[in-house]
Amino acid sequence: MTTNRLLEPIRMGPWNLRNRIVMAPMTRCFADDHTGVVGQDVVDYYRRRAADGVGLILTEGINPSPRAKGTFGIPGLYNEAHVEGWTKVTDAVHREGGTIAAQLWHVGRLSHRELTGGYPPQAPSRLRADGLVHRLRKPYDMPEEMSTTDIQEVIEQFAQAAKYARMAGFDGVEVHAAHGYLIDQFNSEVTNQRVDRYGGGLAQRLTFMKELLTAVVQEIGIDRTIVRFSEIKDDLPGYKWSDPEQTIQTILQAFLEIGINVLHPSTNRYRESLANGMTLHQCVRKHWRGIILGVGNLDPELASAEITEGTIDLAAFGRPILANPDFVQRIRHGQMLEPFDPHRHLNSLI
Numbered sequence: 001m002t003t004n005r006l007l008e009p010i011r012m013g014p015w016n017l018r019n020r021i022v023m024a025p026m027t028r029c030f031a032d033d034h035t036g037v038v039g040q041d042v043v044d045y046y047r048r049r050a051a052d053g054v055g056l057i058l059t060e061g062i063n064p065s066p067r068a069k070g071t072f073g074i075p076g077l078y079n080e081a082h083v084e085g086w087t088k089v090t091d092a093v094h095r096e097g098g099t100i101a102a103q104l105w106h107v108g109r110l111s112h113r114e115l116t117g118g119y120p121p122q123a124p125s126r127l128r129a130d131g132l133v134h135r136l137r138k139p140y141d142m143p144e145e146m147s148t149t150d151i152q153e154v155i156e157q158f159a160q161a162a163k164y165a166r167m168a169g170f171d172g173v174e175v176h177a178a179h180g181y182l183i184d185q186f187n188s189e190v191t192n193q194r195v196d197r198y199g200g201g202l203a204q205r206l207t208f209m210k211e212l213l214t215a216v217v218q219e220i221g222i223d224r225t226i227v228r229f230s231e232i233k234d235d236l237p238g239y240k241w242s243d244p245e246q247t248i249q250t251i252l253q254a255f256l257e258i259g260i261n262v263l264h265p266s267t268n269r270y271r272e273s274l275a276n277g278m279t280l281h282q283c284v285r286k287h288w289r290g291i292i293l294g295v296g297n298l299d300p301e302l303a304s305a306e307i308t309e310g311t312i313d314l315a316a317f318g319r320p321i322l323a324n325p326d327f328v329q330r331i332r333h334g335q336m337l338e339p340f341d342p343h344r345h346l347n348s349l350i
């Protein structure tokens with residue numbers, strides 16, 4: 001049997017990862033809903049994945065401010081109590097030889113004032129999303145169009161969260177610029193109708209993301225910053241980029257300007273062709289020399305083949321790692337994986 005390429009170590013900037021297996025960021029809603037502080041159950045949940053041998057853990061989305069919140073039980077990283085809670089997680093992961101980055105997540109308009117401290121959700125433009133807020137089951141609220149002062153404030157909140165991440169012992173951060181949340185709302189023509197310097201053509205709409213990344217990088221370092229982006233938007237099923245390859249090239253140009261090295265392009269269907277006969281990851285690879293994380297309904301064999309092919313460098317797994325707290329050991333020993341079952345695997349932190 002040939003060894004799975006996933007099990008090979010990789011050096012990424014300051015990180016010596018034990019292998020190329022990444023735990024995808026997954027919201028679990030187990031933080032204290034009022035304080036956003038994580039408890040011992042969350043410590044144990046991440047510790048188990050590190051003890052199993054996962055190379056890089058990306059946390060669930062973490063809010064850099066109270067108005068960034070989009071559902072119940074989301075953890076925060078904007079005060080000292082948050083830092084204290086997360087320090088217990090990073091200590092536990094490091095004791096097991098793991099590496100862990102915090103995903104920073106602002107939902108923008110995909111929320112409701114009942115979740116955002118009584119204030120309307122923040123967005124690039126005053127456009128209400130279609131659909132219901134996760135678990136609150138009420139229609140998305142009408143957002144407030146962010147002023148340039150609001151924009152500066154949110155950028156500072158992300159930078160402060162990156163600083164807190166460092167204080168809490170995280171090895172890095174992942175900026176969540178995907179899936180139709182705040183940063184993606186600025187990036188997209190559907191949700192950004194601004195006429196100031198944060199709106200306009202695609203390159204201009206990326207201004208918010210670029211300023212935010214610059215501020216985050218200043219706090220935590222370029223080689224400790226991963227960025228996630230996507231065509232898929234949680235509130236716009238079936239949304240497609242009109243010229244995918246050109247869109248990808250323009251987005252990559254923005255990352256190049258900042259000096260970002262590690263990208264996490266997100267799709268739910270890794271094999272699906274998206275741009276001129278190429279998959280998302282193939283198209284990114286065509287135009288990107290840095291590190292690429294693959295994701296999207298991958299299985300270990302396909303992930304290994306894609307690493308050999310050179311399309312990706314590491315592979316992230318979401319649901320399989322929830323269903324299999326011993327995911328890495330199963331790959332190592334060639335064992336079958338437990339299939340993911342939302343009823344069994346989402347209701348508790350196994």
Ligand SMILES: Cc1cc2nc3c(=O)[nH]c(=O)nc-3n(C[C@H](O)[C@H](O)[C@H](O)COP(=O)(O)O)c2cc1C
Nearest residue numbers: 024025026027060061295296297298317318319320
């Ligand atoms: C329960 C659950 C929660 C998720 N939460 C997040 C999140 O907080 N941030 C994010 O970027 N993606 C989130 N995702 C998407 C995953 O990171 C991943 O991209 C997706 O599950 C596809 O990978 P998979 O097919 O291996 O599960 C979530 C997925 C699941 C199943």
